[in-house]
Amino acid sequence: MVEFAMHHAWLVPLLPALAFLAIVFLTRPWPMLSALVAVAGIVGSFIVSALAAYGVFTNPAFKEEPLVYAVRWFSMPGLQIDVGVQLDPVSAMMIFMVSMVASLIFIYAIGYMKGDPGFSVFFSYVSLFAASMLLLAISSNLLEMFVAWELVGLCSYLLIGFYSHKISAREAAKKAFITCRVADFGLLLGLLSLQIVFGTLNLVELSEKIAHFEQYTTFGVLSLIAVLVFIGPIGKSGQFPLHVWLPDAMEGPTPVSALIHAATMVVAGVYLVARTMFLFHEVPNAMELVAITGGFTALFAATIAVTQREIKRILAYSTVSQIGYMMLALGVGSMTASLFHMWTHAFFKALMFLGAGSVLHALHHKADVWEMGGLIKKMPVTGWTFVIGGLAIAGIPPFAGFWSKDEILAVTLESGHYVLFVMAAFTAFLTAFYMWRLIFLTFFGDENPENHPHESPPVMTLPLIGLAILSTVGGLVGTPWAPYWGEWIFFGHPHHVEPNYWVMIGSIVLAAAGIYLAYQLYCADKTKARAKELAERYKHIYTILYNKYYIDEIYLWFNHTIIDGAAKLFYLFDIYVVDGVIVNGLGALTCLFGEGLRVTNTGRLQNYALVFFLGVLAVVVLLAFTGPSAASLIVGGVK
Template sequence: QLTFGTLDFQALQSAVPAYVVQCGTGFLTVIALLLFVGPIGKSGQFPLHVWLPDAMEGPTPVSALIHAATMVVAGVYLVGRAMFLFAEVPVVMNFIAWIGGFTAIFAASIAITQRQIKRILAYSTVSQLGYMMLALGAGSLTSSFFHLMTHAFFKAMLFLSAGAVMHAMAEEADIFKMGGLRKKMPVTFAAMTIGVLAIAGIPPFAGFFSKDEILAAAAAVSTPLYVLAVVTAFMTAFYMARLLFVTFMGEPASREAYDHAHEVGWFMRLPLLVLAVLSVFSGMWGHIFGFGEWVRFGAAAHEGIDWAIAGSSTVLAVLAMGLAWKIYVAKSWDADELAARCGILYRLSFHKFYIDEIYAALIKVLVDGIARVLYWLDVYIVDGIVNGLGGVVRLASGWLSPAENGQAQSYAGVYLCGVIILLAYGVYFAAKIMAMLGGAF
């Protein structure tokens, strides 16, 4: 508002290029970086991601609608809507891409070891939001918003499926206390399978088309970013397959919980079926009819699938799911033994890299420490000054109170003395002034 005189996006889009020509990008860089701080918090980007997994403590429909499909992508939308501003500052675009890429792989590395079903999906959401930011930083508004749309469908379905499982399991959320539920909950199992295949990027599900565009956009601007995105895709397929296999395959971990499990009613199954259809066909729709014709930055361009990128990422996703099968279903390797072999890496991932503990320590040391200092200043300095002034007033009043004896002749004497003193000062200053005037003439 102070720099451009308006907050209207269309007016800003016209004003920014002229401002760059006239003033350069120095101050615009500061504006863009500060503007991006909002999306970092709103869309759960590192290091302001910690609120989103904790928000999953709420009801599952809220998690599905608010924390997976709508509210958390507001930051992504803001960056995309203001792309005309960010695109003028390449260093900020690079910063956005790397924040998004790091967030994607960081959250995926945490999701691999989590046990709570909704917490796994929460960190998956953080990771996918990182994907969207990476695409924006790479300059591909189309792929970012395409993934925003497809992700809304399959992630909402995954959360609702998780809610159905928890409802059937008497609110149990630990996937390792489940098992074998595909027989008890076939509709939920089918919906969860579609969601897992979609987020893993297996064709022809929705995530395949949007993820392929993000990988292609990353490959076009930076090989390290592309490698990071591919590794994240591998990890995503692994931990989502782990969630699916441990929850629905194998033998029940608890016979009592298994016997209690049941398929949810139609009022809970119907949204799953609707979202399942969208999770299958929305990606194909966007690819066939050209999502970039409606959502784009710059000229519309309908690009075909990069089969080298799409094929390699699909192979990696299949391998990741096969690895999860070998560990958690076929049990060719003992999962606990693998965790023990990973040692500190597993502990770091399971404890979310101790980011929550670091924040708690910072609050205790920094915030509480500053509060104690300010409390001391308030009590002993501010209050001390006020109380000291009050003491001076009390002391002076103690000295002067004897003069207030109620005798009129005493008051008249004080008044007369005051008048004499004032007259003496007046005569003295008049003499000084006359002397100065006489010396001047």
Template sequence: MLVEFAMQHAWLVPLLPALAFVVIVFLTRPWQLLSAIVAVGSMATACFFATLAAIGIFTNHEYIEKPLVYATRWFSLGLPGMPDLRIDVGVQLDPVSAMMLFMVSFIATFIFLYSVGYMKGDPGYSVFFSYLSLFGASMLLLVLSSNLLQMFVAWELVGLCSYLLIGFYTHKISAREAAKKAFVTCRVADFGLLLGLLSLQIVFGTLNLTELAGKIEHFEQYTTFGMLTLIAVLVFIGPIGKSGQFPLHVWLPDAMEGPTPVSALIHAATMVVAGVYLVGRTMFLFHEVPSAMQLVAVTGGFTALFAATVAITQREIKKILAYSTVSQLGYMMLALGVGSLSASMFHLWTHAFFKALMFLGAGSVLTALHHKADVWEMGGLVKKMPITAWTFVIGGLAIAGIPPFAGFWSKDEILVSALSTGHYVLFAMAAFTAFLTAFYMWRMIFLAFFGEENPANHPKESHWTMTVPLLVLAVGACFVGLLGTPWHNVWGEWIRFGHAHEGAPNYGAMLLSIVLAGAGILLAYTLYLKDAKKKRARKMAEWFGPVYRMLYNKYYIDELYLWFNHALVDGTAKLFYLFDIYVVDGIVNSIGAFARLSGDGLRVFQSGRLQNYVLVFFLGVLAVAVLMAFSGSSTAAGLVLGGVK
């Protein structure tokens, strides 16, 4: 009964945190603890309903092929000569959306709980929880949307909330600039997405997901292959920005300027995975356009390797995790591009647990060290912060791909998908990325937790509101990957596009994955822990000086964008300004000056006094008469005088 109620009223899941946002803003803002209770309670209740709804979906095989959809008319518009425009607002529940609904609400609940301790003493405590609630509501609405317009509204709300939360510390210039950078970068990408959605509506007459899937399967009846390719590329531009894919990844590392719970929420369970989810939701479109699928795969593979090479040189703990997120999102896009929705969503699922765990662990470290972020200035934290340290280690094992932790199963599934579809170059890129991932993650762990203690640091373990979420997420990082083992792939049976994967386990790929992960950890151990003074690491940085500086400066892409903005955008604006001042304004001002001078001249003859006009008229007639008289033309004079008479 309760499960059925949750499935039929799944709209309550995003509604509850949305109501929490309203309550905090208008009622409980003066009382910080009460605001926190409202936010955490609403998200926990939403998680309860989401869990029940997911149970209902995953216990009924009928929802694999036919999703549960219920909607109501949002608005309709009759256009002369065109089909009526009808937009519904509704809910679509199937295995993919049910998984996302549970995952987002579950992880958000523990991030909210973590924030209770992390944000203690902050003057904007209640406002922060109101923003978090709106953020959670927006992402949950996006997940449940039954049509692309409703999803786009939630998509933009997620972008707004990220702007508010990244720039939450308004007294910091860097936070304000990072918020603007995130907002503008994503708006550039969203313009392409909007064009794609408008094109879908114009060509196919609907934005409903189930209707679009049926029509695009027979797209020849509606449009050409070239037009469909253009639509697919336009739609993909939005996820490039939202999910931090190259070259629009630049906003995501700067998002670290917000409070750490924001980083965990953005990078693990909400904003950045929205792009991956959108591509997965519209796989029926990309599946019909092989070139668009190839674009998705190449973009993902390149982004994964590119971000991993940057991460190996970074020093700030959250920056390392941020570039790790960019790299892992590239893995997810790669899996989608080679046609495996199952592998992509599986890695999204496992990544949410271990990456949220690691970001919250980083926040625990930053709190204990008074926001000292450089991992080279940490060391020995395992002795003073055992819960934070060992849960962080579990996250490191999971993301490195060590069995039986969650990341091993999902990353291996992506490698097998690339290999089995003949994408050997992308497979090689993904495999090398796996090695780099293990290396830079364990470089960070060895430096921060197991290296020589820094006597200047006096850390202590965090409050229970921060450590309990770490323990829960650590359990998830250990076991959530067991849903997709090659021997009993429950995940692949439920979450897929097309037929379920029934291939035998690829032991070669599994062995290669383990060897690469082990090699990366061993190299990090040799350079950063076995060598106590880090002489080898420093020598390597010196040997590869130009390369090291290029990686440390993130390939100078931010500087390139800055140059582009100053030289081209500002330069073009200046040219238009000069054209406006000297050409447009010159022409307009010249016409105005001519009219003014002409008016000044004519004003002499237009005084408005009747006696002046009579005098002028009389003098004119007299002058003509005198002229005629002296010229000897009596006939003309008579005519003139006769006319006067």
């Protein structure tokens, strides 16, 4: 079975794709049957992924040589494109993680979407979403990956705007789609440049050729290509300044938020950078760009999350921040630390998004955490699993987030990026603070008498329990004393960061300080007076953070003033210059010449005879007054 799964890994994206087709063309009138088809497709994908991953991680040969099999997709003189599968530790980990988390989210969605008129449509969309992401993960060339990349973008548009009767959902879907298309234009230019310069988009062939890029191009051109390729992940993974779409993506159903923010769309950018590390490794400046973008985004988004009030919006900015951590690790040269954090983040972030969905389901979609409180008494499973997720993301041992976050801090410090290390450490403190601010306001403290919560059904709580277990033990594969992860997930050669106990102790202290501060402001103080006093005392800072540094407003101003203004100028130029002066002017000039020629070109023989007679008469008169010499000159000129 293991051998079969490894050589038929193409079934991993195919099964949910078939589920999508079956729902669209066969089972759509029967909602529960559609849900079962979708769950069967993703669970089947998970089984194949698990077997294939087992085969990869038990065979040392895959550390050096991936399993690649492909068929010819497109061929013409000078260009051949194959579509196929590349199975190695990185792709095996990715399809295993995505299919596992997606399976739990699909099961959860059966309870969350119950009674929704678009129930079958929703499961068809998420099946296509999962198929696209899994295809992206196992693609053997960048063009095939780009097709899957765009399919993921299409599915995100459909799912974010799923509640199309809401204006906010429609606008959020358009915002996500347009923002990501801006970034994807840069990525497409980068891929076209790679094809032109190196003659291939096959990952294995590219890695070999770029290692000797001097034979094909200059360092400057390669640097430009690396920057263009990185623009795509900036948009897809919600990095500054193209992060603005991601918080608005909360307009979609909560299972969609969990899919987008935990295991699929936003980590696609990180995965693409990791997959093309052979390119970025040759361009140190591009690596610095990745590290600085990630480190800045991590801190930037964390400061915004501190002031937000909507439960899913806080989690959204947390995702932007955590993806920044992953980019930071890639930028300082550690694929191991980056993908390790991707692995653990998928568990605890999916857990918290599904927990938030359980809360919204119980409170009839009341999203303001300040209007909640005391929910852990009525929703113990949701509450305590959410607490586990909060401990994991805060970095409290032995939960999963502690191991991966600390490895990122350690590799950043070891690489000599001291400013980025300080930024990442402060981000860890803010993460613990804002996440436990959410937990204390939502689950602890006094109950809101206007709320009448109830625990979610088992179909929703069982996936929460499963993700809570993974959030607890999922990080043990990457501990310093069990370096199983680092032996397999790496770029170049395995690199084990020596355990830095000072970093470990410091990060625990920062996390504990963040949790303690949140407790003092939002739990111990029943009236929240101190928190309100701080917000009032630093009103200007609070307002800036609450309004997200006014980045959205800046973009709106730019669109309405610069782009719309330029469009108006072009419109006026077209109407009054191109259409008015040039086109109409040429037409008027043509009419003028035509009117003049009409006088001499009447079509009447007697008029032409008169003109001929007058011409002869003029010659005779000229001869009479000037003599034969002038006449001969005229005759010669006519000849």
